[in-house]
Amino acid sequence: MTHLPQIKVPATYMRGGTSKGVFFRLNDLPEAAQVAGAARDALLMRVIGSPDPYAKQIDGMGGATSSTSKTVIVSKSTRPDHDVDYLFGQVSIENAFMDWSGNCGNLSSAVGPFAISGGLVDASRIPHNGVAIVRIWQANIGKTIIAHVPITHGEVQETGDFELDGVTFPAAEIALEFMAPAADEDGAGGSMFPTGHLIDELDVPHVGVLKATMINAGIPTIFVEASALGYTGTELQDAINADAKALAMFESIRAHGAVRMGLIAHIDEAAKRAHTPKVAFVAPAKDYVSSSGKAVTTADIDLLVRALSMGKLHHAMMGTAAVAIGTAAAIPGTLVNLAAGGGERTVVRFGHPSGTLRVGAEAALVNGEWSVTKAIMSRSARVLMAGWVHVPQ
Structure with a gap:
């Protein structure tokens, strides 16, 4: 019986806010997974360890909670005035499906640092010391996120004294601006209140x-x-x-x-x-x-x-x-x-x-x-x- 070897895919495991996920550069994915579809979904589910009827994700990178069953794909942006495109995939734990219908606000905080460290942001936009402004296109919902990423000696600063409830240890603060965040590309016809009422x-x-x-x-x-x-x-x-x-x-x-x-x-x-x-x-x-x-x-x-x-x-x-x-x-x-x-x-x-x-x-x-x-x-x-x-x- 022939046994195929495992494939290796470059990836980074990151905490962002109160979530964790596996981050990929688009071009590092196998060719079939570089486009949306069944091959991409199958790869990401297997990375995380789903579907798992035991609901533990033991045979993958997932942590058996919605906060730790996440994947991110980042690439250089194809849009003007943006640095990177960011696509978020929520992996179901027990069932065989990926949900691409929304963003993860917590992991949004890790996109800027990942993009800078991964060479996806033009070096001219990164100060030697200071704050790098990363313009992110959130592809799931078609929105812009501006990340303010601290930089020390030309590299992303990760340690610091900023405390976030839900995260045990302090780290460097990353400010996020969610621009015009009403999700008008998600079936609501452009209205913040799709029913037309506040209540x-x-x-x-x-x-x-x-x-x-x-x-x-x-x-x-x-x-x-x-x-x-x-x-x-x-x-x-x-x-x-x-x-x-x-x-x-x-x-x-x-x-x-x-x-x-x-x-x-x-x-x-x-x-x-x-x-x-x-x-x-x-x-x-x-x-x-x-x-x-x-x-x-x-x-x-x-x-x-x-x-x-x-x-x-x-x-x-x-x-x-x-x-x-x-x-x-x-x-x-x-x-x-x-x-x-x-x-x-x-x-x-x-x-x-x-x-x-x-x-x-x-x-x-x-x-x-x-x-x-x-x-x-x-x-x-x-x-x-x-x-x-x-x-x-």
Whole structure:
């Protein structure tokens, strides 16, 4: 019997924000995987270790959570005024599919450093000491991200004293600007609020009629009130993820919200679009203890937010969902804004299971339509391992 050897593909394993993923330069992929399609999907799933009925991804680079089952492809940009094109692939853990429908805001923070270190950014744009401005085209949703990457002695600075709740160790701060983040290429017809309302009534069978803010900013997100579901907003992961009934309820809310947002035609299609939309629940600020044992008080935050990703409560907060939170908080009358106390604001601090996060957004009402020029937040990133991934042919 003939046994084919494994193939070696240059890759870098990176942490970006509160996520981890395997990063590739497009030209380093096998030729068949350099274009979208079944060959690319098969390669990336095998790299991560999916599909895995054991849900552990032991035979791959994945970490058996939505935050660690991620892949990124970066190339020199084909667009004017951009340095690199960035494509994000969310790998399903147990099922054989890749979801290309949205961005990962956390891994966005690692794209600039990866691109600089990988020779994908023109050397003239990189200072010997200072901050490199990397102009990123986010190809999944057709949006621009500006990354401010610290440089020391001509190389990406990874160490520093910036602390990010949900990440154990400090690192160098990377500021991200998500430009015009309303996801108008994701089935919403260019409207930040695809239903035309700041708050809708969403009728979910076996759950009831819920108030919901459904927004396309950063990533399509459905916000509901924690109290309407019997929650306080202080819940940690186990309170939700150990409750099969709760997870099924949130998936039903997500599926029905996706139909109302025009992202899918029927709720049955939601299973093949697991990465988007996100669903989150909000509540007014309240004291709680984070998953690390850190006390979070009402003086630290404006509101509470808990969000689900790929069917499970996220251990911290997805970066793209943070953009949605910041944008919705800046628009008076949304459920997020009301939970934060209402009124106009350009910055919001919210509590999540691992601690707190601050995000800013600039929103304006123009000709009866809400628009946002940009959302701003800080993350950190660093290389965990660089070399090759080995994949059976």
